Structure formats: C-alpha cells, structure tokens
Amino acid sequence: MSLGLIGKKLGMTKVYDSKGDAITVTVVDVSGNAVVQVKQQAGKDGYSAVQVGFDEQRESRLTRPLVGHFKKAGVGGKRVLKEFRFASDADMPAADVVLGPELFTEGQWVDVIGVTRGKGFQGVMKRHGFAGQPATHGHMMHRRPGSIGCRSTPGLVWKNQKMPGHDGTVRRTTQNLKVVQARAEDGVLLISGSIPGSKGSYVVVRPAKKKSAK
Amino acid sequence: MSNIIDKIQTEQLKKEVPNFKVGDTVKVHTRVVEGDKERIQIFAGIVICRRGSSLNEAFTVRKISYGEGVERVFPLHSPKVATIEVTKSGKVRRARLHYLRSRKGKKAMLVKEESRAVSA
Numbered sequence: 664m665s666l667g668l669i670g671k672k673l674g675m676t677k678v679y680d681s682k683g684d685a686i687t688v689t690v691v692d693v694s695g696n697a698v699v700q701v702k703q704q705a706g707k708d709g710y711s712a713v714q715v716g717f718d719e720q721r722e723s724r725l726t727r728p729l730v731g732h733f734k735k736a737g738v739g740g741k742r743v744l745k746e747f748r749f750a751s752d753a754d755m756p757a758a759d760v761v762l763g764p765e766l767f768t769e770g771q772w773v774d775v776i777g778v779t780r781g782k783g784f785q786g787v788m789k790r791h792g793f794a795g796q797p798a799t800h801g802h803m804m805h806r807r808p809g810s811i812g813c814r815s816t817p818g819l820v821w822k823n824q825k826m827p828g829h830d831g832t833v834r835r836t837t838q839n840l841k842v843v844q845a846r847a848e849d850g851v852l853l854i855s856g857s858i859p860g861s862k863g864s865y866v867v868v869r870p871a872k873k874k875s876a877k
Numbered sequence: 878m879s880n881i882i883d884k885i886q887t888e889q890l891k892k893e894v895p896n897f898k899v900g901d902t903v904k905v906h907t908r909v910v911e912g913d914k915e916r917i918q919i920f921a922g923i924v925i926c927r928r929g930s931s932l933n934e935a936f937t938v939r940k941i942s943y944g945e946g947v948e949r950v951f952p953l954h955s956p957k958v959a960t961i962e963v964t965k966s967g968k969v970r971r972a973r974l975h976y977l978r979s980r981k982g983k984k985a986m987l988v989k990e991e992s993r994a995v996s997a
Contacts, residue, residue: 673879673881673882674879674882676882676885676886676932677932677933678885678889679889679954679955679956682910683908683955683956683957685952685955690879690881690882690885692881846885849881849884849885851881853885
C-alpha cells in the first residue's frame with residue numbers, strides 16, 4: 664500500500680475541464696495532515712507503516728498518553744489517526760514527504776474510504792434493492808420482502824437472509840475515482856463523482872489499488 | 878456553503894454576462910468541436926426560462942426549426958457558450974414561457990416587444 668491522506672468532505676460542486684465539459688466533483692479538505700509516527704520492520708514495531716494525523720484538536724480534549732504521543736512527533740493535537748502500511752522499510756516514503764494535495768497529481772486514480780450516511784431502520788426495497796410488489800391490481804402487499812424460505816426442507820431460514828434493518832453508517836470504499844484538481848493553495852482535492860459520507864465527515868484518500876495508469 | 882467551494886465556483890464564473898431576460902430573442906454562439914477543429918454554431922430563439930444561480934445558472938432557448946419546436950438548455954457559465962447576443966428584448970408577464978409550447982403557427986414565436994426600450 665502506498666501513502667494516502669486523511670481528509671474532510673466539504674461538499675460537491677462542478678468544474679469545467681479543458682474541453683468545456685462539466686465534471687461533478689467532491690471537494691475534500693486534506694490540509695493539515697502530518698506524520699505522527701514512523702513504524703519500521705527493523706524496529707520494535709516489526710512492520711512498516713506511517714501514522715498520519717489530521718484535523719486540529721485542543722490538548723485539553725486529548726488523553727494524556729495521546730498528548731505525549733503528539734509531543735514526541737512534534738505536531739499539535741490531531742483528531743484522527745490512521746496508519747498507511749508498506750510491504751517493507753524500503754518502500755517507505757522519504758522522511759520529507761509533503762502531506763497535502765501535492766501528494767496526488769491531477770488525473771491520478773484514487774480510492775476514497777469513508778463511512779456512509781446513516782439511513783436508520785429501512786425496509787428491504789431501500790436496503791437491499793428488492794423489487795417489492797405491484798401497487799395496484801388488488802395487491803395488498805407493496806413493499807414487503809415476500810417469502811423468506813421454503814417448507815420442511817430446509818425447515819429454517821438461511822443465515823444472511825436479507826431482511827429489513829439498520830441501513831447506512833458502514834465503512835465503504837469507492838474505487839477508481841479521478842483527481843480532477845489538486846489545489847495546493849486551498850489545501851483541497853477535487854475528486855470526480857461522489858464519495859461516501861456526509862459533509863464534514865472524515866475520509867481516507869489513497870492511490871487506487873486496481874487502476875494505476877493515467 | 879464552504880468558503881473554498883464558493884471560491885472554486887466564483888473562479889469559474891464568466892466575468893461578463895450580457896443582461897438578458899426571459900422573453901428576449903437571443904443568438905447563442907456555441908463552441909462545437911468536430912475532430913480537432915472548433916467552430917461556432919449559432920442557436921437563435923426566445924429565452925423561455927432562466928433558472929439556478931451562480932455557477933449553476935442555466936437558460937432555455939426555444940426556436941421553431943422546420944415547423945418543429947426545438948428547445949435547448951445552456952449552462953450560463955459553460956465555456957461552450959461563447960457569446961450571447963440579444964437581438965430583441967421582449968415584454969412578458971411570466972418567469973417561464975412554457976405556454977409557447979402549446980402555440981402553433983405564427984403565434985408560436987410571438988412575444989411583444991419591450992416598449993420601454995423604444996420610448997427610452
């Protein structure tokens with residue numbers, strides 16, 4: 664895995680590209696990322712990773728161990744911590760790597776990880792995309808799941824049977840989104856399309872795992 | 878709205894947008910790319926709708942082409958809309974001129990000319 668950034672979803676807008684076509688983009692604030700700890704395979708951690716912190720947090724809001732942790736790294740308090748792992752120490756980025764929009768180039772493919780918006784208790788049509796039943800022609804059943812199993816064989820309802828329940832608030836990765844603009848002066852990334860989460864929620868932006876060519 | 882999003886949008890707004898209203902007859906010069914060549918195509922008609930604000934503002938132009946009504950929606954700040962030329966200003970009492978759609982023949986393109994412009 665390569666180094667990514669933690670960001671905050673600011674909202675969506677559109678930009679016009681060089682051809683004059685409008686592209687819908689999500690604006691992600693990635694300013695204020697800082698390396699908090701470097702873990703090395705050769706060291707006592709036993710694996711290679713870079714711990715990145717994001718978003719200011721007052722010291723009084725942190726536990727004492729965390730305050731010490733940040734002090735050791737020489738950075739202010741952070742709200743979110745996230746590790747980016749590497750296969751070996753040799754793959755680790757240089758110590759002076761810039762953690763900002765500059766980490767990504769325009770046109771690069773990225774994956775964005777976030778927690779989706781909570782939708783509460785939902786039925787099967789919204790939650791699992793069931794078709795439901797006809798609205799009219801004498802139907803007395805409209806949005807229900809229908810049958811959930813057979814008769815005496817197997818005589819039970821299978822595990823993982825799709826049923827109504829809580830929907831949303833799950834960690835999701837949206838893969839292969841394009842970085843439309845990396846605006847260093849604003850500290851934001853403009854990523855094409857939509858990403859998980861509501862405005863103000865934290866997301867992780869990393870280079871795409873399955874798509875590398877420009 | 879976030880200040881940064883506001884900034885991104887303001888940057889893309891056109892500096893000069895001609896002052897035109899619903900009911901005006903306009904010529905919209907659009908950039909059309911064919912292969913590697915770019916040319917200007919003109920779409921002329923009546924503005925029947927203006928909606929949205931800021932970067933998302935758009936307007937609808939209606940014309941009668943070979944007896945068939947044609948409508949096109951243009952994003953006001955799109956780079957593909959090169960210029961907007963107002964040829965005639967009309968006086969209307971509606972914000973949306975959708976009633977023109979149900980009109981036939983000569984009346985279909987009939988919008989009273991603005992008298993103020995004449996008297997002034």
